[in-house]
Amino acid sequence: MDYDALVRDFLDDADCHLNVLDSALISLEQNGHDPEVVRQTLGALHTLKGNSGMMGYESFKNYIHLTEELLKKISDGDADRQLPELINILGDGANIIRNALQGIGKDNSSNPDLSENLRSLRRYIDGAEYSAVKPAVDPDAYLGVRTDTIKVDFTRLDALLDLVGELVIFKTRLGQLEGRIQAELFSKPLAKELNESLELMGKTVSGLQEGIMRARMLPVSHVFNRFPKMVRDIAASHGKEIRLVFEGEDTELDKTVIDELGEPLIHIIRNAIDHGIEAPGERRAKGKDGTGTLTLSAVQESNYVIIRVKDDGRGINLERVREIGISRGLISDEDPLDSQGASSLIFAAGFTTKREVDDISGRGIGLDVVHKKISQLNGRVTADSSPDRGTTFTIKLPLSLAIIPALMAEAGGEVYAIPMSAVDENIRADENDIHMINNREVISFREKVMPVIRLDEFFGLGRAQRKGCYMVIIGKADKKLAVAVDRLRGQQEIVIKPLDDTFGKPRGIAGASILGNGRIVLILDVMSFWSNEAADFTTPGLKRKQPGAVSPRPETGT
Amino acid sequence: MLKKVLIVDDSQLIHSMYRLVLGRYKGCGISDAMNGLEALDILSRDSDFDLILLDINMPVMNGVQFMEKLKKDNLYRRIPIIVISTEGREEDTLRALKLGAWGYVVKPFKPDLLYDMIEKVAAKKPPFLSAIRTA
Numbered sequence: 001m002d003y004d005a006l007v008r009d010f011l012d013d014a015d016c017h018l019n020v021l022d023s024a025l026i027s028l029e030q031n032g033h034d035p036e037v038v039r040q041t042l043g044a045l046h047t048l049k050g051n052s053g054m055m056g057y058e059s060f061k062n063y064i065h066l067t068e069e070l071l072k073k074i075s076d077g078d079a080d081r082q083l084p085e086l087i088n089i090l091g092d093g094a095n096i097i098r099n100a101l102q103g104i105g106k107d108n109s110s111n112p113d114l115s116e117n118l119r120s121l122r123r124y125i126d127g128a129e130y131s132a133v134k135p136a137v138d139p140d141a142y143l144g145v146r147t148d149t150i151k152v153d154f155t156r157l158d159a160l161l162d163l164v165g166e167l168v169i170f171k172t173r174l175g176q177l178e179g180r181i182q183a184e185l186f187s188k189p190l191a192k193e194l195n196e197s198l199e200l201m202g203k204t205v206s207g208l209q210e211g212i213m214r215a216r217m218l219p220v221s222h223v224f225n226r227f228p229k230m231v232r233d234i235a236a237s238h239g240k241e242i243r244l245v246f247e248g249e250d251t252e253l254d255k256t257v258i259d260e261l262g263e264p265l266i267h268i269i270r271n272a273i274d275h276g277i278e279a280p281g282e283r284r285a286k287g288k289d290g291t292g293t294l295t296l297s298a299v300q301e302s303n304y305v306i307i308r309v310k311d312d313g314r315g316i317n318l319e320r321v322r323e324i325g326i327s328r329g330l331i332s333d334e335d336p337l338d339s340q341g342a343s344s345l346i347f348a349a350g351f352t353t354k355r356e357v358d359d360i361s362g363r364g365i366g367l368d369v370v371h372k373k374i375s376q377l378n379g380r381v382t383a384d385s386s387p388d389r390g391t392t393f394t395i396k397l398p399l400s401l402a403i404i405p406a407l408m409a410e411a412g413g414e415v416y417a418i419p420m421s422a423v424d425e426n427i428r429a430d431e432n433d434i435h436m437i438n439n440r441e442v443i444s445f446r447e448k449v450m451p452v453i454r455l456d457e458f459f460g461l462g463r464a465q466r467k468g469c470y471m472v473i474i475g476k477a478d479k480k481l482a483v484a485v486d487r488l489r490g491q492q493e494i495v496i497k498p499l500d501d502t503f504g505k506p507r508g509i510a511g512a513s514i515l516g517n518g519r520i521v522l523i524l525d526v527m528s529f530w531s532n533e534a535a536d537f538t539t540p541g542l543k544r545k546q547p548g549a550v551s552p553r554p555e556t557g558t
Numbered sequence: 559m560l561k562k563v564l565i566v567d568d569s570q571l572i573h574s575m576y577r578l579v580l581g582r583y584k585g586c587g588i589s590d591a592m593n594g595l596e597a598l599d600i601l602s603r604d605s606d607f608d609l610i611l612l613d614i615n616m617p618v619m620n621g622v623q624f625m626e627k628l629k630k631d632n633l634y635r636r637i638p639i640i641v642i643s644t645e646g647r648e649e650d651t652l653r654a655l656k657l658g659a660w661g662y663v664v665k666p667f668k669p670d671l672l673y674d675m676i677e678k679v680a681a682k683k684p685p686f687l688s689a690i691r692t693a
Contacts, residue, residue, distance in 0.1 A: 435655050435659070435660055435661060435662070436640075436660065436661035436662065436675050436678060437651055437661065437662040437663070437664075438662070438663055438664055438667065438671060439663075439671050439674050439675055442651075442655075444651075444652055444655045444656065447652065448648070448652070449648055449651050449652050449655065
């Protein structure tokens, strides 16, 4: 954010607080003393004071401080002064503040000097007569500071986005109609005109869609800014020294995503402080800087925003993760565990490495909540770690929750939409590529064995007899799964419509969308495939004490 | 329909158990080999098998070496192999699938599991056998 924008935001905000003071004075004058009104006004002034200090308006800040003191006299009662007199002087004060703000609005490099007013107000508070010249009020100042920002109820933006969603659908539909009309009219001029108009309309609709999506966006700093104090407090209570660094905090995301992002980030950050970054002594013994660094970064990559939480701590303790995994029954004691496996195990339900429960991150919930939350946002979270160099959590989120790119796939005569955020790649396969491990269908691809989910079977549509099919490889952390479909119908932007409650919560379905031809497609909830036991082809379950029993794998609990 | 199966395992007990499972296929011929080399010997005399049930850890010639040999020969390559082994890590399964195994079962297992897998092979139309016969 540049400085001009910052000043604009400050003025915008200050104007609101000042309006609180103005209406409070009017209310006090008309209705007499009301502690609630005074309390609210003190709150507004306090915020304004803080903001002014942050902006470096020292004299301005001090003046607001005195105004606060004066206002307190109303609630505390002042034997020598009558309420009307106090209100009058506070009214003058409000005008002085307003004029100062207007001055900043005219020249945003100016720093109002209120030392004269400060002195007279100080003297008055200390008991002298009020002797200052009445401030001249510029009526223009009451117009408020002219800014480019307005506050809009978010539900209105939601409604607009809904309408745009419909518009996108109609656009596709018109496009298809046009194709048919073209075929009938051949290349008559009328058909050409239709084509041109539709193309122009298409551009406008795209622009409108983009504009409304952008209007709903907020910078990730909205979430990031909650953390410095939290990090400082937790670090202090753990005897750790931590430097918190932000990168790319101007990156913007849809407000609905921003709103949901705080909770998972808190868990990851707590985890990094709790488990990752070592105490200063331990760090120095390792030849590291005693102060650990925690970096929160955000960057936009095409239709996604990548958020990383990186610490330079000790990394994920493989042995410890393995031990816990075994004690929680998530893996068997014969299973080897590499860093990749550990990185996905820590997201399993009920997994925690903390020996005793504490108030920070050891409640046995944590990273599994992170995983769940991010999945709900159609995103993905992975962890990367190396010993003594630290751990990086990477969260990949779609820019918007409402309109997402999806791969359209056909299975059992139905068309399904698979969110692109989950799709790694597509491959052509035939029945002979499908192998069996422990009676589960798998394919091997790029040095990985992954379970196959036949979409038609999954939805109870029977299994088609076919030679060739397509496998859509979907990934979660480093676990992969192949979804077998009959045909692929390309990628498309779809508008997510949540399913009505009357449908209950159908397995594997995240919502529905309407295509240009009016056809309704179901959007796959790919994350739920991992909780399907068909995804559990891995073998250790069979090594358990009860042979043949299917064991809950780390991924199945989520 | 399953007509001829080759069991390759160094444990006599396992042979008996597989025979029990295969007993459901009336008239199915079963040949026994105690290691990969014996199995190759049997195959060199008669390659017309519908299925090979193969262990990995065996003396003389283990299952991996056996599959490597088999893979080189067009005559055998099309016989479906189900590997049945105690080794169940991803790299074990991956290696077996790459060497041409069709299925993989980790020991210990319930007999029904093996039966289900054999059913799937039996239901599978050639490529397997037709290719061999026309070869």
